[in-house]
Amino acid sequence: NAGVTQTPKFRVLKTGQSMTLLCAQDMNHEYMYWYRQDPGMGLRLIHYSVGEGTTAKGEVPDGYNVSRLKKQNFLLGLESAAPSQTSVYFCASSWDRFHEQYFGPGTRLTVT
Amino acid sequence: TQLLEQSPQFLSIQEGENLTVYCNSSSVFSSLQWYRQEPGEGPVLLVTVVTGGEVKKLKRLTFQFGDARKDSSLHITAAQPGDTGLYLCAGVYAGNMLTFGGGTRLMVKP
Numbered sequence: 001n002a003g004v005t006q007t008p009k010f011r012v013l014k015t016g017q018s019m020t021l022l023c024a025q026d027m028n029h030e031y032m033y034w035y036r037q038d039p040g041m042g043l044r045l046i047h048y049s050v051g052e053g054t055t056a057k058g059e060v061p062d063g064y065n066v067s068r069l070k071k072q073n074f075l076l077g078l079e080s081a082a083p084s085q086t087s088v089y090f091c092a093s094s095w096d097r098f099h100e101q102y103f104g105p106g107t108r109l110t111v112t
Numbered sequence: 113t114q115l116l117e118q119s120p121q122f123l124s125i126q127e128g129e130n131l132t133v134y135c136n137s138s139s140v141f142s143s144l145q146w147y148r149q150e151p152g153e154g155p156v157l158l159v160t161v162v163t164g165g166e167v168k169k170l171k172r173l174t175f176q177f178g179d180a181r182k183d184s185s186l187h188i189t190a191a192q193p194g195d196t197g198l199y200l201c202a203g204v205y206a207g208n209m210l211t212f213g214g215g216t217r218l219m220v221k222p
Contacts, residue, residue, distance in 0.1 A: 004154070033209075040121065042200055042212040043155070058209065090154050097209050098143060103154025 002026055006091050006104035013081040013111045021076040021107050023091030031094045032074040033058075033101065034066060036087040043090065049074055081111045115139060116201055116213035124219045128190055133216040135184045135201035142204050144177055144184045149198040149215075191220045 004025045013019055025032065030051050035043040045058030047066040055066045063085060065077045074093075078085060088108050092101040119134050135144070143162045147155035159168050161177035161184060168175045172195075174187040188195055196219050202212045 035212075040214055042116075042118075042214040043202075044212070045209055048209060092154070098204055100145070100157040100160065101155075101210065103156070105152070105154055 004091055004093055004102050004104040006089075006107050008107060009105065010108050011110070013078075013109065015082060015111060017081050018077070018079050019081065019109075020078075021089055021091075021109075023074045023076070023093075023104060024072055025074075025091075025093040025102070026072065027093060027102065028071070029093035029095055029102075030071075031096060032068065033092045033094075034064070034074065034076045035090045035092065036060065036085075037090060037106075038087050046076065046089075081109075083111045085109065086111045115205075115211050116203055118199075118201060118213040118216050120216060121214065122217050122219075124221065125191055127192055127220055127222050129220075130187070130189050131191055131218070132185055132187045133199055133218070135186075135203075135213050137182050137203065137205075139203075139205045140181050142181070144181075144201060144203040145210070146175055146184070146186055147200045147202065149200060151197075155198075155200055188218075191218075193220045193222050196220050 007022045033048045034046040044060045049055050049068040052071040067075045091104040094101045145160045146158045149155040159175045164179045164181045166177045172189045176185050199216045202210045
């Protein structure tokens with residue numbers, strides 16, 4: 001039982017490059033989330049999904065896209081990376097929006 | 113400004129001291145969660161409080177939810193170096209998703 005896993009753990013991109021972050025959970029959770037964490041800002045919700053095939057915008061969605069083709073996977077894409085997207089990205093999953101969220105270990109992304 | 117304001121932002125204390133961190137809002141929350149995050153890892157849930165005035169204890173940690181369900185506090189008794197980390201409060205209000213505060217970064221020196 002791995003919980004929530006994220007790949008990659010670290011990535012450096014040049015401005016304008018694209019990449020996809022992969023999140024996988026083995027708890028059969030309906031809800032999945034992508035957050036970014038910046039110093040002093042806590043966790044800010046980028047996008048979330050309430051079930052397979054669904055996605056919705058969170059607090060800071062601009063510059064990101066997501067897909068949830070399978071229940072256990074949630075992908076976060078950056079089409080044209082910008083230095084402002086330098087951050088630590090966390091994926092999480094939960095039964096519903098009220099219950100505990102289980103987090104992955106994070107991906108540290110630097111855009112130069 | 114964030115919906116959930118945490119204070120203080122940083123706290124550095126000696127082992128054995130007591131401390132309290134606060135989580136405040138002008139909104140009413142249906143529930144509030146506290147997480148602890150260690151360096152290089154994701155947050156891990158400590159407790160969920162649901163009822164106004166509720167007090168929950170987890171060993172040396174005491175969590176309180178305000179009567180009006182707009183604020184919460186975390187009190188640590190006799191802090192230990194293992195308590196070092198980032199403490200995050202997060203709440204669910206109205207029909208929204210979980211919202212996180214900015215966090216309190218605690219360092220406990222031996």
